[in-house]
Amino acid sequence: MISFKQVHKRYPGGYEALKGVSFDVAEGEMLFLTGHSGAGKSTLLKLIAAIERPNSGSVLVNNQNVGVLKGGALPYLRRNIGIIFQDHKLLFDRSVFDNVLLPLQICGFDHRESGKRVRAALDKVGLLKREKSNPIALSGGEQQRLCIARAIVNRPAILLADEPTGNLDTDYAREIMAIFNSFHQVGATLLISTHDESVLQDGGVRRLTLKEGVLQ
Amino acid sequence: MTRAFALHLGVLRAVLRRMFASRLAGFLNILAIGIALSLPAGMYLLLQNAQGLVAQFSGTPQISLFLEMNAKAEDVDRLHKQLAQHPAVAGVEFVTRAQALEQLKQSTGLSDLIGGLQQNPLPDAFVVHPKPGDAQALDMLRGELAKLPRISEAQLDSAWAYKLEALLRFGRMGVLILASLLSLALIAVTFNTIRLQILTQRDEIEVAKLIGATDGFIRRPFLYFGAAQGLLGGIMAWLIVTASLLLLNGQLGALAQLYASRFVLHPLSLGDSLSLLLFSVYLGWLGAWLSVARHLSQIEPR
Known part of the structure; x- marks a missing residue:
């Protein structure tokens, strides 16, 4: 599903975030990406969604080299990838419901069908009762769950989560991991970056560890 | 077909809601566009009337x-x-x-x-x-x-008829120059309005790009906004011209009576009114398009 081959990423200014990273993720696999902050976890996730491009090496998603994808093809790649951002990237000028609606509007979903889907996604993350609230009124954990709802409403094949449990206490973190596990069970491919030890306790999940841009 | 139509209708509704949310600033914009367009439209109207008057009085050479x-x-x-x-x-x-x-x-x-x-x-x-x-x-x-x-x-x-025709040609050229300049002003107004909108909606554009919005999807509401603002500006121009005409006709009636003649200014014809509206819609759309083309590419998610 996802394949990195000798990927180098250097930012303007000379900082080398990734140095020759290679790995494969099978379809339906769930994977943890760990390492200290600054180890290159966020960069690695951004390369998958073509938010950043590699300087050398190739990033394949569904056998498509996304590093050389043309601008016009990017939207269709990203519709297949749900991203849970570290800073949530919620829109505070609209309701919880409308935040989750946005990906469906972008794909041109029918109005009634999309209403059902939004409620199903909100139900899944336990925010159905808050659909009319403004996201600013939500707690940190709720905002994180809203971000998850927005990422999954479109039923993407791949979910990327950047520090989804950062700044959350253990109970919240466990709830969120439970949500991820349920997606794993229905066949989604998940790549979760975290340095949260309580999350990493989860048994049987493959772990990639980055250290200064190199896979350990 | 109906689904595509519903999508466009949805965009239009969102645009109108956005317009209504900032109605004072929007009204001032529309007023500026209306005044800019009413000058050449009004001059054109006076020329049309002058031409009618000439035809009426000269009879035939x-x-x-x-x-x-x-x-x-x-x-x-x-x-x-x-x-x-x-x-x-x-x-x-x-x-x-x-x-x-x-x-x-x-x-x-x-x-x-x-x-x-x-x-x-x-x-x-x-x-x-x-x-x-x-x-x-x-x-x-x-x-x-x-x-x-x-x-x-x-x-x-018919020497005088030649002179008059030359004078009318001169006037028409004046209207053309004025219309061209003020059209540029209209494009500039729309360009700037859309630029400000893009800046204030930077977050939304960035998020939309991250979750798979095409450029067309992002561009559409801004283009609709430009066109709608152009249309309202055109309507404003029409109202200004028509209201001025009514005021002038009131005074003209008294003046014509002194010369024992009946003379009134005729309003813009239906065809001319439609042309005015279409033209202002087009200019608004164009200004928005230029602005979007210029500013949207500068917003890339990081």
Whole structure:
């Protein structure tokens, strides 16, 4: 599903975030990406969604080299990838419901069908009762769950989560991991970056560890 | 088809909601566009009316045909019939040399001098009223009539019509220049409005790009906004022109009465009104398109 081959990423200014990273993720696999902050976890996730491009090496998603994808093809790649951002990237000028609606509007979903889907996604993350609230009124954990709802409403094949449990206490973190596990069970491919030890306790999940841009 | 239509309708609804949310600023924009467009539209309207007025008062230009001094009465009759039957001639009057001399005496006040003449120096003449036509057609008619037998000279009294036409052409060019300049102003206003909108919606655009929005999807509401603002500006211009016209007509009525004539300014025709609206919609859309093309590419998610 996802394949990195000798990927180098250097930012303007000379900082080398990734140095020759290679790995494969099978379809339906769930994977943890760990390492200290600054180890290159966020960069690695951004390369998958073509938010950043590699300087050398190739990033394949569904056998498509996304590093050389043309601008016009990017939207269709990203519709297949749900991203849970570290800073949530919620829109505070609209309701919880409308935040989750946005990906469906972008794909041109029918109005009634999309209403059902939004409620199903909100139900899944336990925010159905808050659909009319403004996201600013939500707690940190709720905002994180809203971000998850927005990422999954479109039923993407791949979910990327950047520090989804950062700044959350253990109970919240466990709830969120439970949500991820349920997606794993229905066949989604998940790549979760975290340095949260309580999350990493989860048994049987493959772990990639980055250290200064190199896979350990 | 219906789904695509529903999508566009949804975008339009969102745009109108956004417009309503900042209605004061929006109104000022629309007012600026309306005033900018009403100037050339109003001038155009005045020119149209001036042209109508000219057509009304000038009637038709005249052609004076002077006969040779030795023309006989049967020549005159024959010419009179010939002229009356000519397809490009609306009417003919015959002016005898005696009548002409009498008119000259009365109108110039030179009766003493003229009375001293041994003989009448004026020839018999026809005054021909041609059917309406452009300057070129009239000139051709004049040439044709000059070649008739027993005609010594043909004069087209249309110099003033040429002058007026030149003046109207000058006015039209003025309107064209003004319209071009103010169209640029309209594009600039829309460009700037959309630029500000893009800046304030930076987050939304960034998120939309991250979750798979095409450029078309992001561009659409801004283009609709530009077009809608253009349309409202056009309506505003129409209202300004029409209201000014009503005010002017009130004053004009009193003025026309002093000259014992009836004259009113006619409003913009339906065709001209539609052209005005379509043009302003197009300019608004164009301004938005330029702005989006310029600013959207600068927002790339990081």
